[in-house]
Amino acid sequence: MINTLFSLDALDTSRAFFLALLIGFGFGFALERAGFSSSRRLAGVFYFTDMAVVKVMFSAVLTALLGLSYLIGFGWIQLDQIFLMPTLYGAQIAGGLLFGVGFVMGAWCPGTAAAGLAAGRIDALVFLLGTLGGSVLFNELFPLLKPLYTAGNRGAQMAYDSLGISRNGFILAFTGVGVSAFWLSEWAEKTRTGRSPYLGSPFLKAFSLILVTAAAGLFVLTPARAGASEKSSNPAPLFDGEEKALMAKVEQARDHIEPEELADRLTAGEPDLVVVDVRPAGEFAAFHIRGSLNVPIAQLAETLLPSKNKGLIVLYSNGMTHPAQARDSLQRLGFGNACLLTDGLQGFRDRCLKPVSLRPEPLTPVDAGRVNAWRAYFLAAPVISNKPGTAQTPSKTLGPHVVETDWVAASLAMPGLKIIDLRPQPEYNASHIPGSLSLNVESLRGNIKGVPSMLLPPPMLAAQFSLLGLRPSDSVILVSGDKLYDATLAGLAFERLGHADFAVLNGGFAKWGQDGKPVSAALPVVTESKYPAKTDDHAFTADFQAVSASLGKPGIVIIDVRPADFYTGKKSDEARAGHIPGAINRPFSEDVVVRSNKVVTFKPTEELAAAYGRLIPSTNTEVIVHCRTGHQASQTFFVLKHLLGYPKVRWYDAGWTEWAARPELPIATESQPPEPERPR
Amino acid sequence: MKGYTDMKSEDRSTAAASRPYSNPYLAGVLLGLVLLASFVILGAGLGASSGIARIGAALSVCVAPSHTLGSDYFGKWGAKPLNYYLVFMFAGTFIGALFSAILANRIRLQIERGAAASASRRLWYALAGGVIVGFASRLAQGCTSGQALSGGALLLSGSLVFLLCLFSGGYAAAWFVRGQWHD
Numbered sequence: 001m002i003n004t005l006f007s008l009d010a011l012d013t014s015r016a017f018f019l020a021l022l023i024g025f026g027f028g029f030a031l032e033r034a035g036f037s038s039s040r041r042l043a044g045v046f047y048f049t050d051m052a053v054v055k056v057m058f059s060a061v062l063t064a065l066l067g068l069s070y071l072i073g074f075g076w077i078q079l080d081q082i083f084l085m086p087t088l089y090g091a092q093i094a095g096g097l098l099f100g101v102g103f104v105m106g107a108w109c110p111g112t113a114a115a116g117l118a119a120g121r122i123d124a125l126v127f128l129l130g131t132l133g134g135s136v137l138f139n140e141l142f143p144l145l146k147p148l149y150t151a152g153n154r155g156a157q158m159a160y161d162s163l164g165i166s167r168n169g170f171i172l173a174f175t176g177v178g179v180s181a182f183w184l185s186e187w188a189e190k191t192r193t194g195r196s197p198y199l200g201s202p203f204l205k206a207f208s209l210i211l212v213t214a215a216a217g218l219f220v221l222t223p224a225r226a227g228a229s230e231k232s233s234n235p236a237p238l239f240d241g242e243e244k245a246l247m248a249k250v251e252q253a254r255d256h257i258e259p260e261e262l263a264d265r266l267t268a269g270e271p272d273l274v275v276v277d278v279r280p281a282g283e284f285a286a287f288h289i290r291g292s293l294n295v296p297i298a299q300l301a302e303t304l305l306p307s308k309n310k311g312l313i314v315l316y317s318n319g320m321t322h323p324a325q326a327r328d329s330l331q332r333l334g335f336g337n338a339c340l341l342t343d344g345l346q347g348f349r350d351r352c353l354k355p356v357s358l359r360p361e362p363l364t365p366v367d368a369g370r371v372n373a374w375r376a377y378f379l380a381a382p383v384i385s386n387k388p389g390t391a392q393t394p395s396k397t398l399g400p401h402v403v404e405t406d407w408v409a410a411s412l413a414m415p416g417l418k419i420i421d422l423r424p425q426p427e428y429n430a431s432h433i434p435g436s437l438s439l440n441v442e443s444l445r446g447n448i449k450g451v452p453s454m455l456l457p458p459p460m461l462a463a464q465f466s467l468l469g470l471r472p473s474d475s476v477i478l479v480s481g482d483k484l485y486d487a488t489l490a491g492l493a494f495e496r497l498g499h500a501d502f503a504v505l506n507g508g509f510a511k512w513g514q515d516g517k518p519v520s521a522a523l524p525v526v527t528e529s530k531y532p533a534k535t536d537d538h539a540f541t542a543d544f545q546a547v548s549a550s551l552g553k554p555g556i557v558i559i560d561v562r563p564a565d566f567y568t569g570k571k572s573d574e575a576r577a578g579h580i581p582g583a584i585n586r587p588f589s590e591d592v593v594v595r596s597n598k599v600v601t602f603k604p605t606e607e608l609a610a611a612y613g614r615l616i617p618s619t620n621t622e623v624i625v626h627c628r629t630g631h632q633a634s635q636t637f638f639v640l641k642h643l644l645g646y647p648k649v650r651w652y653d654a655g656w657t658e659w660a661a662r663p664e665l666p667i668a669t670e671s672q673p674p675e676p677e678r679p680r
Numbered sequence: 681m682k683g684y685t686d687m688k689s690e691d692r693s694t695a696a697a698s699r700p701y702s703n704p705y706l707a708g709v710l711l712g713l714v715l716l717a718s719f720v721i722l723g724a725g726l727g728a729s730s731g732i733a734r735i736g737a738a739l740s741v742c743v744a745p746s747h748t749l750g751s752d753y754f755g756k757w758g759a760k761p762l763n764y765y766l767v768f769m770f771a772g773t774f775i776g777a778l779f780s781a782i783l784a785n786r787i788r789l790q791i792e793r794g795a796a797a798s799a800s801r802r803l804w805y806a807l808a809g810g811v812i813v814g815f816a817s818r819l820a821q822g823c824t825s826g827q828a829l830s831g832g833a834l835l836l837s838g839s840l841v842f843l844l845c846l847f848s849g850g851y852a853a854a855w856f857v858r859g860q861w862h863d
Contacts, residue, residue: 004723011722011765019721020765024772026714027726031773032780033710035701039792043861046854052704057829059708064715064833071720083724085821085831087838092827095820096842098812100849105857106809109824110817111728114770115777120789123806128732130810135733136740137811138818142753149819157837170835207705516758597760
């Protein structure tokens with residue numbers, strides 16, 4: 001069984017983008033081979049001078065149709081693993097007629113114009129600019145067009161169901177139409193131009209015969225079944241009776257459940273209510289409706305068999321299309337009790353979990369009470385992705401960790417949640433997470449006894465925290481731009497004051513924006529607090545005396561996280577070039593994944609654990625991390641101490657800036673510690 | 681303009697160097713196999729107009745961000761409309777066609793038109809046709825690639841209706857715009 005990217009809900013991944021690029025390459029190649037980089041050739045179909053459009057199009061449609069039908073017949077793929085576009089008669093009739101007029105005028109369509117442009121056709125470029133303009137025009141007129149856009153909506157509707165005939169019968173008839181179109185096209189060309197190399201040729205005869213035989217062969221492979229048997233997973237068309245039952249349910253709107261109703265029934269602990277999340281496991285792990293199961297679409301029928309026609313099955317995902325297809329396929333297999341969550345997970349969040357204080361419309365006290373009860377129930381679930389099971393409630397019992405955008409978005413109104421935005425001030429003022437506080441990470445560092453860029457002492461940090469209105473009991477979320485180490489450096493300021501309840505937002509603000517979470521440009525309302533400066537936790541830092549004393553000791557690993565060129569001494573912006581003797585190089589940038597849109601996230605914990613497992617002999621080994629000023633090393637410190645749980649990690653804050661400037665300290669410039677000799 | 685050949689159709693002196701087009705039926709089979717691969721790998725068919733519309737949305741976001749993000753149609757594509765698989769497919773289509781055109785020595789900088797037709801008439805028709813096609817593709821949720829070809833191969837009712845209407849509209853209008861191809 002093949003899992004398509006659509007069925008895995010993975011069409012928005014970089015892997016899908018790459019594969020789409022490759023498939024596009026094949027598409028463009030085939031179009032150009034067919035001669036569709038010529039507008040004259042495309043226009044020819046409307047004047048019966050060159051019928052290539054009909055020949056190529058029908059050949060392609062029949063090849064894909066028959067190929068897909070055979071794959072389905074062999075059980076390798078199911079039709080509901082493919083995105084089936086909705087049938088909207090109004091929009092598609094009007095759009096089709098208009099498109100035809102535009103097609104004959106411009107003598108291009110969007111795909112062929114791309115091919116034409118590649119072949120140097122200036123008219124293709126002009127056409128594409130027009131298409132771009134037409135798309136923008138559509139957007140501008142959309143409010144007026146809305147009724148037409150959705151007119152005659154029938155959902156995913158197969159032509160053979162509309163006509164009430166069997167799939168195999170329809171395919172054979174359709175193939176017959178295609179083959180006839182080939183012969184008619186050849187005949188038309190001969191009549192109009194006197195030339196037709198393929199009319200009556202052995203090639204066209206053989207080609208026609210192959211197609212018709214292949215279509216007829218489907219009757220042997222997948223014989224039409226009488227009655228509503230359901231033993232096979234073969235996606236037979238909706239049977240008449242079931243079709244009617246489905247339509248009847250749609251009529252009664254029984255195929256949807258509103259988020260509020262679901263929330264009430266779940267909090268009431270109703271038995272026989274099965275809620276199924278059809279998103280990928282990773283998204284499920286990050287956040288899901290409490291009590292829901294995560295089932296891949298391909299395994300739905302099997303997994304849900306015990307609940308068939310018993311109680312209620314609710315399917316949800318981010319949107320609606322995907323669960324709707326899952327529901328239809330369950331319906332085809334005789335499940336009469338599957339329905340969809342209206343507006344999907346986003347709707348559930350917005351309508352049930354959005355804090356009362358963030359709602360644009362005022363709520364009655366009764367409704368506000370309901371919302372608070374839902375939030376208490378659904379947000380108490382373990383929702384922090386990398387520490388499943390440890391988070392009873394998101395509270396101060398948690399140590400420093402990483403949080404995902406979903407969790408933060410769902411917890412915005414949690415009392416005591418403070419979000420600190422470490423991006424440059426203009427970016428913060430343009431747009432930030434509602435209620436977040438701006439902090440310049442450099443204000444946490446200064447010159448201490450002649451050494452620059454040192455984390456400030458507790459009273460100075462506490463004074464700043466007080467101005468931000470922070471309290472020791474707050475849960476703090478640190479939000480960076482594209483430098484996660486801004487968040488981890490701020491984390492060290494909290495660590496110095498013994499404030500353990502802080503978390504780094506994975507992906508920073510860029511991820512927040514990409515996930516479409518709410519933003520605001522308003523300044524938060526802050527009441528000054530008195531943050532106590534009583535603790536001064538130095539246990540996590542190391543000074544140069546400590547580093548110097550550890551040199552040459554076998555049990556201590558020093559990790560230099562600067563870029564390799566600075567480690568080797570090839571580049572230098574300090575008093576001396578090179579590195580601390582015996583230190584190993586693991587650039588901080590190795591621990592994160594940078595995506596093109598400035599989203600920077602930590603690599604998966606397992607990957608990090610494996611990488612550091614190769615560098616550090618055991619979890620109990622003493623580790624000292626440093627960079628130039630301590631900024632980048634704060635990220636490695638966070639990874640080792642808080643993500644991977646190495647207990648004996650220290651941070652050499654002053655770093656290479658200080659080490660290089662003290663001539664009495666030894667340095668090395670060899671590339672890496674000597675490796676064991678390799679046998680020659 | 682360097683390299684510009686004002687090639688009217690059937691200009692044998694330049695056309696002689698380029699290789700003839702493939703057998704249309706075999707080219708169609710190749711196209712069908714690409715479509716099948718798209719169904720099996722992506723779980724979705726081919727598409728072209730979405731890629732263009734998303735480029736339009738991206739430009740619109742650059743010019744008028746708040747207006748675009750607040751609009752009903754482009755707005756739901758978010759601030760980064762280009763992060764979409766069909767945008768990448770559209771880029772691939774151009775590259776694939778370029779590859780084929782280079783192999784067959786078919787690249788000619790030209791405005792394709794009838795010998796008796798003026799370049800400006802052809803370009804105005806191309807522009808107007810483009811606007812109509814761009815608009816109609818959004819209305820019908822797809823173009824010849826997404827609806828006619830991909831939806832047709834899936835036997836979706838709406839896509840086959842779209843295909844029939846496309847040819848009806850085309851044949852109805854063909855007579856009025858034939859001038860651009862007069863030799």
